[in-house]
Every structure is written in structure tokens, then in C-alpha cells.
Amino acid sequence: xxxxxxxxxxxxxxxxxxxxxxxxYCPGCHHGLVMRIIAHTMDELGIQDSAVVVAPxxxxxxxxxxxxxxxxxxxxxxxxxxxxxxxxxNPNLIVFTYQGDGDLAAxxxxxxxxxxxxxxxxxxxxxxxxxxxxxxxQMAPTTLIGQRATSCPEGRNxxxxxxxxxxxxxxxxLEAPVYVTRQALYDQKRIMATSHAIKKAFQCxxxxxxxxxxxILTNCPTNWHMNSLECNSHLANEVVRAFPLGxxxxxx
Amino acid sequence: MTGNDxxxxxxxxxxxxxxxxxxxxxxNELLEYMAAHMPAVGGAFVQAESEVAAINMCYGASxxxxxxxxxxxxxxxxxxxxxxxxxxxxxxxxxIINVVRGGPGLGNIAPSQGDYFQATKGGGHGDYRMxxxxxxxxxEAIELVILAFDLADRYRTPVMVLTDGMLGQxxxxxxxxxxxxxxxxxxxxxxLTGARGRGPNAVTSFxxxxxxxxxxxxxxxxxxxxxEEKEVRYRETDTSDADIVIVAYGTVARIAGTTxxxxxxxxIKLGLVQPITLWPFPYAALRTxxxxxSTILTVELSAGQMVEDVRLAVCDRAExxxxxxxxxLVPTPKDILREVKRYVS
Numbered sequence: 001x002x003x004x005x006x007x008x009x010x011x012x013x014x015x016x017x018x019x020x021x022x023x024x025y026c027p028g029c030h031h032g033l034v035m036r037i038i039a040h041t042m043d044e045l046g047i048q049d050s051a052v053v054v055a056p057x058x059x060x061x062x063x064x065x066x067x068x069x070x071x072x073x074x075x076x077x078x079x080x081x082x083x084x085x086x087x088x089x090n091p092n093l094i095v096f097t098y099q100g101d102g103d104l105a106a107x108x109x110x111x112x113x114x115x116x117x118x119x120x121x122x123x124x125x126x127x128x129x130x131x132x133x134x135x136x137x138q139m140a141p142t143t144l145i146g147q148r149a150t151s152c153p154e155g156r157n158x159x160x161x162x163x164x165x166x167x168x169x170x171x172x173x174l175e176a177p178v179y180v181t182r183q184a185l186y187d188q189k190r191i192m193a194t195s196h197a198i199k200k201a202f203q204c205x206x207x208x209x210x211x212x213x214x215x216i217l218t219n220c221p222t223n224w225h226m227n228s229l230e231c232n233s234h235l236a237n238e239v240v241r242a243f244p245l246g247x248x249x250x251x252x
Numbered sequence: 253m254t255g256n257d258x259x260x261x262x263x264x265x266x267x268x269x270x271x272x273x274x275x276x277x278x279x280n281e282l283l284e285y286m287a288a289h290m291p292a293v294g295g296a297f298v299q300a301e302s303e304v305a306a307i308n309m310c311y312g313a314s315x316x317x318x319x320x321x322x323x324x325x326x327x328x329x330x331x332x333x334x335x336x337x338x339x340x341x342x343x344x345x346x347x348i349i350n351v352v353r354g355g356p357g358l359g360n361i362a363p364s365q366g367d368y369f370q371a372t373k374g375g376g377h378g379d380y381r382m383x384x385x386x387x388x389x390x391x392e393a394i395e396l397v398i399l400a401f402d403l404a405d406r407y408r409t410p411v412m413v414l415t416d417g418m419l420g421q422x423x424x425x426x427x428x429x430x431x432x433x434x435x436x437x438x439x440x441x442x443x444l445t446g447a448r449g450r451g452p453n454a455v456t457s458f459x460x461x462x463x464x465x466x467x468x469x470x471x472x473x474x475x476x477x478x479x480e481e482k483e484v485r486y487r488e489t490d491t492s493d494a495d496i497v498i499v500a501y502g503t504v505a506r507i508a509g510t511t512x513x514x515x516x517x518x519x520i521k522l523g524l525v526q527p528i529t530l531w532p533f534p535y536a537a538l539r540t541x542x543x544x545x546s547t548i549l550t551v552e553l554s555a556g557q558m559v560e561d562v563r564l565a566v567c568d569r570a571e572x573x574x575x576x577x578x579x580x581l582v583p584t585p586k587d588i589l590r591e592v593k594r595y596v597s
Binding site for chain 1 (some may be wrong): 304318447453
């Protein structure tokens, strides 16, 4: 059957800031969603030709191949230091990091806190899925109490491994950051709110206001051993209790 | 100027416009000089939260196209090794100054040459080489810092200037070179400047496919062969009629220079070879020399590290004894002469 498209209006398309490369993520994974939102934001703000993505180690390591912007791959945890180096040399670039919970809140704790504390004019996109994905499901600094992971097979025990770290709250205590928020993707309303938050975070940088952090509660269907809908329900009912949603700081 | 101040000023003269560091003795003056002078030339200066952060700031700044430097001393250089491996793998130029102090561990803040292995044989993970330059005087340190920036850009590789606490802290009159205008340097089309009017640039150390990583690493190795062919530097003093030759680099080469004069005044035919590039090492020069002298004595502020390269070059064509001082003790010219006399018949 052929469809006559002459009178149709295109209301939804692949963002032009994305390349033709196909995402390498597992079915149902939130990475693709966040990447698409960032690309859409780049289109809207017209920053594709001045943006630099600082890619992490792990599932998103080759994310620079997905964007029609310059990109650099950082060592595990060092993205905020790398972003600092780029931005200090060329303040006209729009520099953003894309980091997981192990990257930002474990091995890169020092780099992440101090870039925020210096008020580097960068945007940090922080995906908190409470687990190490690429390495096969080990405990993260954000793993919930009682949550099983391959390196805490009986579930996270607070006496041995402490508590899920609320990084956005820590950053929001600092003087320099301008916008710190925690968002999620488990329903359409949250996806829209996340899109709005990401756009605002980039706008803060474009306006020269300073550091912003968008923490996004995401999933890992493979290592959570859940399908997409179960992931959404787990996020909405369990994860948000440990990581409350909303803006923590807004000086933007 | 002190050696530390002079190396900092030399970097600015060379067009360095991004410096990231962390305090550690005996290189603090270098960081402080950059803090005071980088803003005046419109360069970036950040006192980082750690050596790890500093070298990763270098990684970003170099990727963005700036001539970039960090400096530290031994324990701090150990922390930078992760970043150095990534700089190598991403083919990023960067200059790293190591004002070596006593180790291992916290050791002390006295001069040492105990980091030779770490500098010349790796230190970071993976299959790589790094150009390592060893200045013996402050004037030479200025010259080699400038050379380091040129070599780093030409071969797209990190370059280390390996010096020690004595050179960093001592003061000498110096002549500073003409400053380079960074905008006059060759363009870096690979740099991250924004994908305007061109396709995206990517700076990465990652290659999932073994065939790709093999190709990338093989290309880098071929660059190393070029460096070995073209960039070996060393200085020979009084070697043409020598019976015995000292091999020493950095501070020790300077002291041994005085030993040579003392020995000559006593009729001892002593010469000196000072490797200036510690990698690439002057194997060929020492091999040639070994066929016409009886003894090649290596002197270091270590338990014997460069001596392994000397022995690789010499094999059994000459005697290759070693004399070293540890813990921050520095031999006098007389100490070295006493050692030389053990091998003079």
C-alpha cells in the first residue's frame, strides 16, 4: 500500500544533531532516551557546531559517534576535569559531560565536586541507574539498601557498604553551582520535565551563568533483570523514595 | 632565576597557554609562577584538586588545541600516570615536568634520579613510549622546555622534562628566548574547536575492534621509530682520547663535568657522555664509544637505573661499573673522581 505524504506535516523527526549511527544500547535502556533529548536540545538551542561532548567509560563510551558535534572520551571519573580543561582554553565552546553513578559519584568524586565548587561553566548530565552496567551489574554508590548486585549478592548492607549517595544534594550545598535538579524518565510527564531541565542546564551555560547538574534516575533492564515496564514501576515506586525528584538549587 | 621559575617562564615563552598543577615540594615555585604570570598572557591556570585532575585538565586543554603543561614531583607524577597513558593513546601533545625527589613512597624532598624507570620505561599502562629530556643546567632546562613543546606538537605525544630538586631550587643567571606567539604555531585540525563548517572531531583512546587497535598502535610505534632516528640528543666532553668515560644525566652530568676537569689536571684521560634525550636513549653513540674505551662508568642519584640502558648499548665491549648515591645524597666532583680512580690502572 502506498501512502501519499504530500499533504502531511512532519511533526516528529530524528534530531539533526544525531548522526546516522545506531545506538548500541540494550532494549528498553534509558541511555537512548537521554541521548535523544540532548540532541533535540542541541537542535533547539542551535549549539551543535559549538558543543563538545565529554563521553564516559562504560555503555556510553562511544557516544561521540552519535552526535554531529566534537567529542572526547575521558578516563573513568575524570570527565569534569577534562571538561574544565576544554572550557578554560575555549570558553566559547558548550561543554557537557555525560556520566554514570560510578563515574561521577565513586571514582570521580573529587573531580565532580571540585568542578562544581569552582563553578566551571559546564553542564553535567548524570545518569543514576544504581548499578554498574557495562561491567555486569556490580554495586554502585547509588545502589539501594537491600538491592542485589553481583558484588553484593545478598543485597546492599548499609553496615558494610554505606547508603546510596545523594550526589545532587551534596552539590546543591555548594556556593558556586547555578542549577541542580533530579529528574526521571518513567512516564511521559517526567520525560518532558527532564527535557525542560536539560534545556535549562544548557541555557545556563550559554548565558555564562556557570555550573549545572541534571541528575536523571535511569534504568538498567539487563542488570536489574526487569523488563521496561517493571523498570518504570520500580523507578516510580522505589527509587524515587531514596532519590526525591525536583529542583535542588535554581540560581539560573 | 630559580630552575622552577625559569622552566615556567620558558613554557610561557614557548606559547604554553594552559597550565594545571597541584602543590608538591620541590616544584611549588613552578605552580606559583604560572598562577602569577598565566593571566597576563591570557592563558588558563587552575590549581587542581589533585594531580589526577590536573593531568586530566591537560587532556582536555590539549584536545582543545592549546599548548599545555603540568608539573609535579615524584609522588604526584605517579598519580599522573593514568592521564599520561590516555594522552599517549589519544595522541595529545602535553609537556610534563617532573622535579624528582627522593622515593619510593613519600621519601624526602632532596634531589634524586629514582624516577628514570618510571619516565623512560612506561609508568602508565599500555604499550607506549614517551620522549624524556634531562637538563643539566638551568640554561639547558629553558632550551629543553621549549624543545619539549615543539616535539610534543610534532609527534603528537606527551613529553617529560625529567629534572630534580637541585636544579629546580638552584638559582642561575639566564637568557630568556624570544616569546612565541601561539597563534603563529602550526594549526591543529584535529582539535576540538566546534564542528562549524566541518565534520565532528573526536579525541579518544578507545578502539573496541582488535584490528583497529592494532592499526592505531602500529602507527604510533612507527612514529616512535622516527623519533628514535631523528631526535636522539647527547653531549660528549673530552671523549676523543679518553680511556674511561662517565655517563651521567641531569644534575649528575653537571657535577661530573667538574670531575672531568679535575681528572684531566691529574693526567687521567676521563671523558663524559651526557644523554640529553633519556628516551630515545643514545644507544648508538655509546656502542661506538665502547669499542675504544676500557671502562664506561655510569653515575646516578639512584640504585642504578640508566645503567641498564648503558649496558644494553655496551654489551661486553667495555667494563660498565656503576656508582650511585641514594636518599637525596649528592656526590661531589671529588667523590666521583675517587670512584673513577678505582678503574684507572
